[in-house]
Amino acid sequence: MNFAQVIGQYYTKESLIQSVQKGRIPHAQLFLGKTGWGGLPLALAYAKYISCLNRTETDSCGECSSCRKYATFTHPDLHFSFPFPREKGEKSSEIIGEWRNAILDNPYMGILQWMQVLDAEKKQANIPLAECREISKSLSLKPFESEFKxxxxxxxxxxxxxxxxxxxxxxxxxxxxxxxxxxxxxxxILGTIISRTQSVRLKPIEEEALYDFLIKNEKLEEEKARRISTISQGDYTLLTDLLTETESPYFELLKAWMSICVRKSMPEIVAWSEHLGGFSKENLKGFLLYSIEILRGVVVFPHAEEIIPWAGRERVFIENFNKLTYSINDMELIVKNIEMALSNIERNGRVPLVLTDLSYVIARNLKK
Ligand SMILES: [Zn+2]
Structure with missing residues (x-):
């Protein structure tokens, strides 16, 4: 993982690079931010840069003996520690092979994906005591090849x-x-750990960086790349969710949801909310964000048709949906309520309950 492979995060990259070039690397740093913002890939690229024997102004060389070992994450002075379920052993080192493959495959993975790799989705993960002892032991040794461990x-x-x-x-x-x-x-995180580390606070990935990524790596058309980079709000995980939903089933789902709300049928609303309760959290978040963007289009449409980023069926939907709302204020209220539901779900609110309440509010604010 080079800095060049980390999507966006220009400011953080620059300050990490500066810390190495000025020889002022803090000895304990805490990268903080959503998984999809890329804390792990940044830390991996940073470690590689620190260890590189022939680094440039902007990145590791990719060719020295250190970089070659970093390419497979097998450098003897790079130690990993991560959560895992008890069934897999006592120390991270026992499943280091799986870990290396997983981060080679997707350095933006989250804990859920990692547990899927281990086939342990329903298990509890933690970093146990034996692992902490192991860390002390391996760090007490001198570095083998690099200046730093x-x-x-x-x-x-x-x-x-x-x-x-x-x-x-x-x-x-x-x-x-x-x-x-x-x-x-x-x-x-244990407060005692936070107070002993220097924080590197991440922000969402820049929209332009995601857009470029979609054009160059995913070969998307400009309009679609623009739309997905806007909706994913700087979160790479969400972006990949949106990508796999290629011909967005979210659209059909939104249409079905709004028809239920227009019919104002409580039993249907309850059944629909239960159904969505079975979605993965990321998928559900993707759907709600998508809904917010479309319905915002409905708010904007009467005033500024030209700035709406949607074409095709979504645009037709936005035009038609306008006729079902009493006023722009009601539509804004609906959007605001979906945003609130989203943050409730992120804070682990009960999904079917949150969605039933939400749908009820939407139904009340739409014409039958
Ligand atoms: Zn190198």
Whole structure:
């Protein structure tokens, strides 16, 4: 993983590169941000850059002996730690092969995808005590080949109290040791760990970077690339969800939902909400974001038809749907309520319940 392969995040890349060039690499850093913003790929590219023997102003060389080992994540001075279920063993090193393959395949993966790789979707994952001991042991050795030993810990949220055994190590690390922690949710990390690390706070990926990625790597047409890069809101995970929904079944789903709301039939609303409760969280989020963007189109349409990014069936839908709303205010209210439902679902609200309430509000604000 080179910096060039990390999508967007220009500002963070630059400041990480500067830290290496000025010889001021903080010894413990915590990358914070949604999985889909790319904390893990950034940390991987950073570690490679730190270790590269022939780095350029902007990236690792890709050819030196260090880079070659980093290409398969098998450099002896790069240590990984990550959550895994008890059934898989006591230490990360026991499933390092699976881990390497998984991050080679998709460095933007989230915990759910990782658990799928391990065939353990329903199991609890954590970073156990034996693993913490192992970390202390391997970091007490001198670096083998590089100037630095690097420990990359993915999702320290999964460290229990056991994590406290690492504190002294993070506070006074052995010489030439660097900790890179990649996390999503600071509320779930031991406060003692947060206070001993320097935060690298990520932002969503720049829309233009996602757009370029879709054009160059996915060979999408401009209009579709524009639409998907806008809807995915800087989140690569969401972007791939939207991509796999190629001829967006979201559209049919939205149409079905709105017809139910127009019919104002409570039993149908309840059944529909139960049905969507079976969706994966990411898929459901993708659908709600898609709905928000389309219905925003309905709000904007009467005033500024020309700025609507949709064509084809979506555009026809937007034109027709206008006739079913009483006023623009009602439509804005509907959009606002979908946004609220989305954030409720992100905070683990009960999906069928949230969707039933939401559909009820929508039904009330539409003509029959
Ligand atoms: Zn190199």
């Amino acid at each position: 690097i420990l990359l810990m993915w999702l320290p949220e999964y460290l229990g109290k056991e994590g406290n055994s690492l504190l002294k190590l993070i506070e006074e690390p052995p010489p030439n040791t660097i900790f890179l922690l990649v996390a999503e949710n600071p509320d779930k």
